[in-house]
Amino acid sequence: MTPRPLDVDTVAPYLLSRGLIDEEDVFAGNVCVESVAGRNRSFKVSVSNGRGVFVKQADPATAGSSGTVGAEGAFYRRVREERSELLSSIPALLLHDERASLLAVELLPDHTTLAAHCRSGEPGFPVRTWQELGALLGHLHRTEATRGRGTVASGPGTPPWVTRLHRPAPSMLSTLSQGGLAVLGIVQASPVLVGGLRLLADEWHPDTGVHGDVRGSNVLVRETSCDEEPAWDIRLVDWESQQFGDSLWDVACALETLVRYWALSLQVAAHDPRRTAISSSELRAAGAAFWEGHIRSQGSGYSTPDATRLAAYCAARLTQSAFQAAADRDELPRTAVLYLQISENILAAPGEAAAELLALT
Template sequence: MYQDRGTEETVAQVCAADPFRGATVVDVVALHQRSLCYRLRFDDGRSAFVKRALPTGSGGAVDQEVAVLRQLSGSDLPVPRLLAALGDPRAPVLVTEDVTGSGTLETCRLDAGGTSPAWARAAARSVAAIHAVPTGSLPGDFPRCDPARRLVRAWTVVSPREVTRYASGFAEALRLLRGSHLVPLLRATADEWRPTAVVHGDIKSDNILCGAAPEAPRPLALVDWEAGGLGDPRWDVGCLIGDLVFTWLSGIDLDAGPSLDDWIAAADPPFSAVRTDIAAAVAAYEALVPVVAADRRLWVRFAAFFLLQRLCSAAIHSQVLPSRSLAYLQVAGQLLRRPDECAELLLCP
């Protein structure tokens, strides 16, 4: 049942903890992404999600996730219930409710034919519910996050260690980014950060787990709170928009013909469907949270960060930069340089 010693140790640690003492694990499903994640099933019918940072330290901030979930869990919010935080508080083993449901937002979109305004609305409402959490009663040591500034730093201050550790595609991506002259715009955008709400910080379809139906009372859960904390709510909305634009760009057909028009005409899902999803998400969010024109402009610019982040994280693992990267860069440039026109194109029904 165990893939390795580390898994076995983690399971033993969970079984010795209060909520699970006396129960026996009957199944371990590995769900690794950046961290070591498992779904454990117990003989009494319960199941739990378990996460441990990778020993290399590249697993992110599970302690931050614990601190955020301590505040949000146990309420009506769309987050998994925190069941335990075990071991070293600086590198804890996180145990939460298993919210597998019918899969990630990406899976549910694919099941619905590639896009789904109903799921887009459900995701936006969940994000709005988090942004509505009162900040006055948060403890003084509640995490703060600033992913925009962190990304600009990661893209501009690169250590030799990173260049040698990552595949050559990464250095190539950074060269392209520098050559695009977008860095001053990225910096100026990051300077607009206003920490006014609890935010998720890493909204993307992988981190949104859906239930049975978008119209259900609790349709989905936001997971992976390692980047969460007090931050700028406009970041989460920008990421939600960026995720949809990314879905569209991932579906354009670069072999359909020589011109951009050919690629776009053959896109699956088509731009019009993605745009309907974006407009649905934005309308659902705006029905719950007051928004001004400057917020919309920042959403669009933060959506560019999302595309660049996906470009760079794919580049880390590729020797040669995939040709699609140029499309992400190109669109990110438009979003950053012409946010008002892009807002009109993307956000309006």
């Protein structure tokens, strides 16, 4: 029989039974459980001495989630068994309970998401964080490349699902919201947007183990200081989409996150004069720093990826974001239109977008 899914009341007793929290802490009222919204059932369990556990359990109501949480658990286990250099870039694995489709990792209580870090309101955009993120992705791809194609548990990956967005299955159409249908209609009517999705499918070139879902909520950042020099501890979480894939997709997903933050900041500032938009020079500085950090981390002998292909992948990822922003909405959201417009602009001249918008030179 499949164990019952955990809830806020049963997480602590479960962790106690697995020895991951102490009885004294539970009885002293030192344990605090917070539910985290997402496609899985996730909980932040903090213990007052600063330790804590992040629990993620597949939601029986979400199709495919037990498979993806299982793949994430297998990834954490493999990295731990190999004593991989990646261990310092991810939370430590505490438990993978396959029967319960459940994963428990070290809670990172002092980290914030990249999204929150970039909105933190401090003067200036955190350009150096983007440089570190570029380097971290390079480090991931280089470390995983030494393992070879056959060793990633999930095997060689296929191009991202968005490459099939313009040819939806009837089952998807029957459940899609009005907002989702509206985005689909715009994409199908645009040869440029469809061309971007086709390019991603045609150019997809698996070359190493990739994260597969790089986005602001899956990058956790904590500022640290080393000899008064600012430094950052960056961890990648949510390895459910990990596969042997195209490293340029991870890089493009990070850059797309940057482009979206910039676009959203323009939209917010246009409606609220108290908010400041990310300037195009800050966007360029962050893009250039990210790219420089990424290339430098690969060491000598690395052949720099084609920035034009990268910009086109970034545009395809924007189309995906537009669809995701609309997928559960009754009307077409403004942000979805904004993302589609930027995607189309990039695809109209990807080489120029790489050089002028993102400063990838």
